[in-house]
Amino acid sequence: TALGGITTQSSEIQPVDFTITATTISKWKSDAADVQVISGDVTISANTTMGPAKITGNLYINTGKTLTLTGTLWVAGTFDTGSNAVVRLDSGYGGYSGIFIVDGVMQVHSNVALQGSGSAGSYLLVLGTCGPSHVPSCLLETSPAMDVKNNVSGAILYASEGLLEVDNNVDLVEVIAYKLLLKPGATVTYELGLANAIFTSGPSGGVRVSGWKEVE
Secondary structure, eight states: OOOOOOOSSSSSSOOOOOSSOOOHHHHEEEEEEEETTEOEEEEEEOEEEEOEEEEEEEEEOOOOOOEEEEEEEEEESSSEEEOOOOEEOGGGGGTOOEEEEESSOOOEEEEHHHHHHHHTOOOOEEEEEETTTOOOOGSSSOSEEEEOOOTOOEEEEEEEEEEEEETTTEESSSSEEEEEEEEEOOOOOOOGGGGGGEEEETTTTOOEEEEOOOOO
Protein backbone atom coordinates (compact mmCIF):
# COMPACT_ATOMS: atom_id res chain seq x y z
CA THR A 1 0.00 0.00 0.00
CA ALA A 2 1.37 3.39 -0.97
CA LEU A 3 0.37 6.44 1.07
CA GLY A 4 0.50 9.95 -0.33
CA GLY A 5 1.42 10.77 -3.87
CA ILE A 6 3.31 8.60 -6.34
CA THR A 7 5.73 10.09 -8.84
CA THR A 8 7.73 8.49 -11.62
CA GLN A 9 11.36 9.46 -12.09
CA SER A 10 12.05 10.78 -15.58
CA SER A 11 15.24 8.78 -16.02
CA GLU A 12 16.50 5.45 -14.72
CA ILE A 13 18.84 5.54 -11.74
CA GLN A 14 22.23 4.44 -12.99
CA PRO A 15 23.83 1.50 -11.19
CA VAL A 16 27.08 1.88 -9.27
CA ASP A 17 29.79 -0.71 -8.76
CA PHE A 18 29.92 -2.78 -5.60
CA THR A 19 32.57 -1.78 -3.09
CA ILE A 20 34.48 -5.08 -3.32
CA THR A 21 35.77 -5.93 -6.77
CA ALA A 22 36.07 -9.38 -8.33
CA THR A 23 39.85 -8.88 -8.37
CA THR A 24 39.90 -8.33 -4.61
CA ILE A 25 37.75 -11.42 -3.99
CA SER A 26 40.05 -13.53 -6.18
CA LYS A 27 43.05 -12.29 -4.21
CA TRP A 28 41.41 -13.18 -0.90
CA LYS A 29 40.59 -16.65 -2.23
CA SER A 30 44.19 -17.13 -3.34
CA ASP A 31 45.43 -16.06 0.09
CA ALA A 32 43.30 -18.79 1.66
CA ALA A 33 44.08 -21.58 -0.81
CA ASP A 34 47.82 -20.87 -0.82
CA VAL A 35 48.06 -21.83 2.86
CA GLN A 36 45.82 -24.93 3.10
CA VAL A 37 43.31 -26.85 0.97
CA ILE A 38 40.87 -29.13 2.80
CA SER A 39 39.26 -31.64 0.44
CA GLY A 40 35.61 -32.63 0.69
CA ASP A 41 32.89 -31.66 3.16
CA VAL A 42 33.70 -30.47 6.69
CA THR A 43 31.47 -30.75 9.77
CA ILE A 44 32.42 -28.78 12.88
CA SER A 45 31.36 -31.09 15.71
CA ALA A 46 33.65 -29.59 18.38
CA ASN A 47 35.00 -26.09 18.93
CA THR A 48 37.56 -25.63 16.15
CA THR A 49 40.19 -23.14 14.99
CA MET A 50 40.78 -22.87 11.24
CA GLY A 51 42.37 -20.65 8.59
CA PRO A 52 43.68 -19.45 6.30
CA ALA A 53 42.21 -22.32 4.26
CA LYS A 54 40.02 -23.38 1.36
CA ILE A 55 37.36 -26.07 1.81
CA THR A 56 36.56 -27.70 -1.52
CA GLY A 57 33.18 -29.03 -0.35
CA ASN A 58 30.46 -27.90 2.05
CA LEU A 59 30.84 -26.59 5.60
CA TYR A 60 28.39 -27.34 8.43
CA ILE A 61 28.68 -26.17 12.05
CA ASN A 62 26.80 -28.27 14.60
CA THR A 63 24.44 -26.70 17.13
CA GLY A 64 26.26 -24.76 19.84
CA LYS A 65 29.76 -25.17 18.38
CA THR A 66 32.27 -22.39 17.71
CA LEU A 67 34.49 -21.94 14.66
CA THR A 68 37.35 -19.51 15.27
CA LEU A 69 39.04 -18.09 12.18
CA THR A 70 42.77 -17.39 12.27
CA GLY A 71 42.79 -16.36 8.61
CA THR A 72 40.58 -16.05 5.55
CA LEU A 73 38.31 -19.08 5.06
CA TRP A 74 36.97 -19.90 1.59
CA VAL A 75 34.19 -22.50 1.25
CA ALA A 76 33.70 -23.60 -2.37
CA GLY A 77 30.41 -25.37 -1.54
CA THR A 78 27.49 -24.48 0.73
CA PHE A 79 27.50 -23.24 4.32
CA ASP A 80 24.95 -24.24 6.94
CA THR A 81 24.71 -24.12 10.73
CA GLY A 82 22.74 -25.51 13.61
CA SER A 83 21.24 -23.04 16.09
CA ASN A 84 23.44 -21.22 18.62
CA ALA A 85 26.59 -21.76 16.58
CA VAL A 86 29.35 -19.12 16.56
CA VAL A 87 31.75 -18.02 13.84
CA ARG A 88 34.28 -15.52 15.17
CA LEU A 89 37.70 -14.05 14.46
CA ASP A 90 40.68 -15.00 16.56
CA SER A 91 41.69 -12.36 19.11
CA GLY A 92 44.95 -11.96 17.17
CA TYR A 93 43.09 -9.92 14.57
CA GLY A 94 42.95 -7.08 17.07
CA GLY A 95 41.16 -4.11 15.50
CA TYR A 96 41.29 -5.60 11.99
CA SER A 97 38.37 -7.30 10.26
CA GLY A 98 38.43 -10.76 8.64
CA ILE A 99 36.92 -12.53 5.66
CA PHE A 100 34.72 -15.62 5.30
CA ILE A 101 33.85 -16.46 1.66
CA VAL A 102 31.15 -18.92 0.55
CA ASP A 103 30.54 -19.77 -3.12
CA GLY A 104 27.36 -21.80 -2.62
CA VAL A 105 24.04 -21.20 -0.88
CA MET A 106 24.36 -20.07 2.74
CA GLN A 107 21.89 -20.76 5.57
CA VAL A 108 22.47 -19.24 9.00
CA HIS A 109 19.99 -20.57 11.55
CA SER A 110 18.52 -19.11 14.74
CA ASN A 111 20.68 -17.53 17.45
CA VAL A 112 23.93 -17.76 15.48
CA ALA A 113 26.63 -15.19 16.31
CA LEU A 114 28.98 -13.88 13.61
CA GLN A 115 31.67 -11.98 15.47
CA GLY A 116 34.85 -9.99 15.08
CA SER A 117 37.87 -10.41 17.32
CA GLY A 118 36.29 -8.66 20.28
CA SER A 119 38.33 -5.49 19.73
CA ALA A 120 36.70 -2.23 18.69
CA GLY A 121 36.43 -1.89 14.91
CA SER A 122 36.84 -5.62 14.20
CA TYR A 123 34.09 -7.25 12.14
CA LEU A 124 33.53 -10.52 10.31
CA LEU A 125 32.77 -10.00 6.62
CA VAL A 126 30.63 -12.90 5.37
CA LEU A 127 30.94 -12.72 1.60
CA GLY A 128 28.65 -14.85 -0.57
CA THR A 129 29.50 -15.18 -4.26
CA CYS A 130 26.49 -17.33 -5.16
CA GLY A 131 24.84 -15.90 -8.25
CA PRO A 132 22.68 -16.86 -11.23
CA SER A 133 25.73 -17.43 -13.43
CA HIS A 134 26.45 -20.72 -11.61
CA VAL A 135 23.45 -21.28 -9.29
CA PRO A 136 20.29 -19.85 -10.97
CA SER A 137 18.18 -20.22 -7.82
CA CYS A 138 20.32 -17.75 -5.85
CA LEU A 139 17.93 -14.94 -6.80
CA LEU A 140 14.79 -16.82 -5.73
CA GLU A 141 13.07 -16.59 -2.34
CA THR A 142 12.91 -20.40 -2.24
CA SER A 143 16.71 -20.69 -2.40
CA PRO A 144 18.41 -17.35 -1.70
CA ALA A 145 22.15 -16.88 -1.81
CA MET A 146 22.06 -16.02 1.91
CA ASP A 147 19.23 -16.97 4.26
CA VAL A 148 19.70 -15.47 7.73
CA LYS A 149 17.27 -16.66 10.40
CA ASN A 150 15.94 -15.31 13.73
CA ASN A 151 18.17 -13.64 16.32
CA VAL A 152 21.40 -13.78 14.32
CA SER A 153 23.71 -10.95 15.35
CA GLY A 154 26.92 -9.26 14.25
CA ALA A 155 28.81 -9.30 10.96
CA ILE A 156 28.81 -7.57 7.61
CA LEU A 157 26.87 -9.59 5.03
CA TYR A 158 27.77 -9.14 1.36
CA ALA A 159 26.01 -10.90 -1.53
CA SER A 160 26.80 -9.01 -4.70
CA GLU A 161 25.20 -11.50 -7.13
CA GLY A 162 22.24 -13.02 -5.28
CA LEU A 163 19.30 -12.55 -2.95
CA LEU A 164 19.98 -11.95 0.74
CA GLU A 165 16.98 -12.79 2.92
CA VAL A 166 16.88 -11.47 6.50
CA ASP A 167 14.24 -12.87 8.84
CA ASN A 168 12.77 -11.24 11.94
CA ASN A 169 14.87 -10.23 14.97
CA VAL A 170 18.12 -10.21 13.02
CA ASP A 171 20.47 -7.37 13.97
CA LEU A 172 23.36 -6.83 11.56
CA VAL A 173 26.14 -4.27 11.23
CA GLU A 174 25.85 -3.83 7.49
CA VAL A 175 24.18 -5.55 4.53
CA ILE A 176 25.17 -5.24 0.87
CA ALA A 177 23.35 -7.31 -1.74
CA TYR A 178 22.22 -7.45 -5.34
CA LYS A 179 18.72 -8.11 -4.03
CA LEU A 180 17.58 -7.75 -0.41
CA LEU A 181 14.45 -9.17 1.25
CA LEU A 182 13.74 -7.94 4.78
CA LYS A 183 11.15 -9.96 6.66
CA PRO A 184 9.00 -8.25 9.36
CA GLY A 185 11.07 -7.40 12.43
CA ALA A 186 14.47 -7.52 10.74
CA THR A 187 16.90 -4.75 11.69
CA VAL A 188 19.97 -3.61 9.81
CA THR A 189 21.98 -1.08 11.83
CA TYR A 190 24.64 0.58 9.71
CA GLU A 191 27.39 1.09 12.26
CA LEU A 192 29.92 1.75 9.52
CA GLY A 193 30.52 1.89 5.81
CA LEU A 194 33.19 -0.34 4.33
CA ALA A 195 35.35 2.77 4.18
CA ASN A 196 35.88 2.33 7.92
CA ALA A 197 36.78 -1.37 7.92
CA ILE A 198 40.32 -2.58 7.30
CA PHE A 199 40.54 -6.23 6.28
CA THR A 200 43.50 -8.55 6.71
CA SER A 201 44.03 -12.16 5.67
CA GLY A 202 44.81 -13.14 9.23
CA PRO A 203 46.50 -12.20 12.49
CA SER A 204 49.80 -13.57 11.21
CA GLY A 205 49.89 -10.79 8.60
CA GLY A 206 49.21 -10.54 4.90
CA VAL A 207 47.36 -8.41 2.42
CA ARG A 208 45.04 -5.79 3.78
CA VAL A 209 42.60 -3.56 1.95
CA SER A 210 42.01 0.02 3.06
CA GLY A 211 40.63 3.20 1.61
CA TRP A 212 37.28 1.85 0.41
CA LYS A 213 34.37 4.22 0.32
CA GLU A 214 30.71 3.89 -0.58
CA VAL A 215 29.62 6.37 -3.21
CA GLU A 216 26.23 8.02 -3.39
